[in-house]
Amino acid sequence: MATTTSRPQDQPATDAGLLHAATRHSAARCAALALCTVAAAGASLLLPLAIGRALDAVLTGHASGAAGDDATRWVLVCAALIGASALLDACDSVLTGTTNARTTAWLRGRVIRHVLGAGPRATARFSHGDLVARLVDNAAHAGIAPATLAALLAALAAPLGAVVALALIDGLLAVAFLAGAPVLVLLLRAFVRVSSDCVARYQEVQGIIAGRLAEAIGGARTVAAARTEDKEAARVLGDLPELSRHGHRMWRIQGRSQAQAVTVAPLLQLAVVAVAGHLLLRHRISVGELLAASRYAVLATGIGVLVGQLGGLVRARATARRLAEVLTEPVTEYGQAQLPPGDGRLELRGIKVTRGGRAVLDGLDLTVPAGGTLAVVGRSGAGKSLLAAVAGRLADPDEGDVRLDGVPLRSLSREELRREVGYAFERPALLGATLADTIGFGAPRPAPSRVREAARAARADTFITRLPDGYATPCAQAPLSGGEAQRLGLARAFARGGRLLILDDAMSSLDTVTEHHIAEALLHHTPHRSRLVIAHRATTAARADAVAWLHEGRVRAVGTHAELWQRPEYREVFEA
Numbered sequence: 001m002a003t004t005t006s007r008p009q010d011q012p013a014t015d016a017g018l019l020h021a022a023t024r025h026s027a028a029r030c031a032a033l034a035l036c037t038v039a040a041a042g043a044s045l046l047l048p049l050a051i052g053r054a055l056d057a058v059l060t061g062h063a064s065g066a067a068g069d070d071a072t073r074w075v076l077v078c079a080a081l082i083g084a085s086a087l088l089d090a091c092d093s094v095l096t097g098t099t100n101a102r103t104t105a106w107l108r109g110r111v112i113r114h115v116l117g118a119g120p121r122a123t124a125r126f127s128h129g130d131l132v133a134r135l136v137d138n139a140a141h142a143g144i145a146p147a148t149l150a151a152l153l154a155a156l157a158a159p160l161g162a163v164v165a166l167a168l169i170d171g172l173l174a175v176a177f178l179a180g181a182p183v184l185v186l187l188l189r190a191f192v193r194v195s196s197d198c199v200a201r202y203q204e205v206q207g208i209i210a211g212r213l214a215e216a217i218g219g220a221r222t223v224a225a226a227r228t229e230d231k232e233a234a235r236v237l238g239d240l241p242e243l244s245r246h247g248h249r250m251w252r253i254q255g256r257s258q259a260q261a262v263t264v265a266p267l268l269q270l271a272v273v274a275v276a277g278h279l280l281l282r283h284r285i286s287v288g289e290l291l292a293a294s295r296y297a298v299l300a301t302g303i304g305v306l307v308g309q310l311g312g313l314v315r316a317r318a319t320a321r322r323l324a325e326v327l328t329e330p331v332t333e334y335g336q337a338q339l340p341p342g343d344g345r346l347e348l349r350g351i352k353v354t355r356g357g358r359a360v361l362d363g364l365d366l367t368v369p370a371g372g373t374l375a376v377v378g379r380s381g382a383g384k385s386l387l388a389a390v391a392g393r394l395a396d397p398d399e400g401d402v403r404l405d406g407v408p409l410r411s412l413s414r415e416e417l418r419r420e421v422g423y424a425f426e427r428p429a430l431l432g433a434t435l436a437d438t439i440g441f442g443a444p445r446p447a448p449s450r451v452r453e454a455a456r457a458a459r460a461d462t463f464i465t466r467l468p469d470g471y472a473t474p475c476a477q478a479p480l481s482g483g484e485a486q487r488l489g490l491a492r493a494f495a496r497g498g499r500l501l502i503l504d505d506a507m508s509s510l511d512t513v514t515e516h517h518i519a520e521a522l523l524h525h526t527p528h529r530s531r532l533v534i535a536h537r538a539t540t541a542a543r544a545d546a547v548a549w550l551h552e553g554r555v556r557a558v559g560t561h562a563e564l565w566q567r568p569e570y571r572e573v574f575e576a
Contacts, residue, residue, distance in 0.1 A: 048295035052288030104143030129214030145316035162299035265301035335411035342405030343370035344499030344530030378550035424506035428489025454495035
């Protein structure tokens with residue numbers, strides 16, 4: 001029995017785990033940023049001491065009438081510290097920007113790879129607009145976490161160092177500051193607690209609006225034809241007042257916290273300066289030490305400025321939680337088995353698939369004979385497209401088993417499965433830079449001669465060669481109708497060999513003549529040995545070797561099109 005391969009890096013992650021992994025990815029830059037910030041904090045801590053010593057040297061020199069060499073030396077030290085601070089601030093800005101960009105790119109890459117690995121189940125849970133919002137906006141906010149955390153931890157060095165400096169000047173100065181410091185700590189703690197929920201709700205509403213916008217853009221022609229532009233705009237922006245409310249609340253919380261911190265900070269600074277003045281009068285400290293103490297009081301109360309950085313971390317944590325929700329979708333796991341020699345016999349046994357609490361496919365049994373063509377017909381909602389997805393393992397059934405030439409699809413390696421099973425869809429995605437790239441899209445890429453042969457079989461060569469650049473025409477510059485896009489999708493499927501070809505309503509936009517020619521090519525001139533065709537037209541079903549009539553998630557009957565046509569209910573499927 002084949003074993004399945006797992007990819008630990010794609011296992012579901014929590015928000016904390018995701019940010020931890022992102023920090024590890026940028027560990028070297030974060031360490032450099034922390035060292036840079038600590039060095040800047042050290043320079044800021046030494047500067048008040050140097051200024052105080054310079055002042056004492058000047059006063060002592062004037063009192064004694066001595067030369068000011070000592071004062072000059074300390075002034076030069078002050079200038080050097082100021083220059084070092086400016087240089088370190090510049091390095092900090094560069095490291096912060098590059099770390100944020102690097103981490104954001106890593107987060108986006110991981111989530112994109114996971115979404116593609118999860119396949120259609122990820123896009124079934126999250127709307128396209130919501131996924132785009134998470135990948136673009138949320139990843140950018142989460143990407144600042146490592147740099148902000150490094151800067152935050154290092155920034156604590158300045159307030160803590162300032163308290164130590166106050167204690168070294170005189171213990172009473174440190175006591176005066178520490179008496180009011182718990183108030184600042186409580187303010188910061190309350191800010192983190194209150195703002196976390198507000199930020200999470202803001203981003204949730206933002207995702208809803210993005211999802212509706214993507215839907216509206218995708219259906220722009222329908223909206224214009226129905227003349228419902230104003231109504232659709234109102235629907236898309238319906239939650240904008242709620243988004244505004246959460247945004248204003250978020251800024252109010254941050255503003256209130258900063259205002260409270262700014263209110264408390266001057267009181268602590270005044271307390272320290274008052275105690276320093278008292279100590280000066282008692283000749284326990286010098287004038288320069290009083291000046292240094294006043295500067296250290298400012299640095300020590302700088303903990304209130306951490307509100308902005310904490311706010312950034314809160315937003316990063318909330319956005320990381322939204323990214324982690326995407327990562328909870330399980331990635332499709334593959335085995336290591338290879339297919340034995342065979343002609344593409346496909347067997348579906350006891351298939352049950354539930355969507356939204358309803359069994360879309362329920363106890364379905366179906367066989368595509370080796371080398372044969374089976375058409376699947378049924379009313380809208382009968383489960384035809386889901387059956388096509390299960391048949392080629394774009395979706396896994398909740399119950400049952402799918403086998404190709406006797407081997408369960410779950411046990412096949414990814415390479416073997418995708419090499420032997422091809423797809424064409426109703427609305428093909430035209431991926432690739434040029435039309436030739438679109439037809440040859442996949443790994444490994446077919447030879448150019450095979451690409452052109454497939455295009456001729458799909459009746460796409462005619463309109464491609466009429467374009468000025470032919471097969472080298474960029475996809476974005478190719479004016480394609482719905483039928484021409486479908487022909488490119490069919491050509492892409494024809495260009496690849498394999499045992500099984502699955503067409504999910506891939507000829508619905510073709511005219512009757514083109515469909516006839518493509519159907520002939522499909523049956524006689526493609527390298528695939530077996531074919532499963534989701535059909536909406538009677539002519540398509542008539543060309544198949546057999547027809548499976550799907551009704552309410554079950555196979556109602558299997559036979560030739562001519563045999564089933566005798567039943568009025570079967571004819572009603574096509575009349576509808």
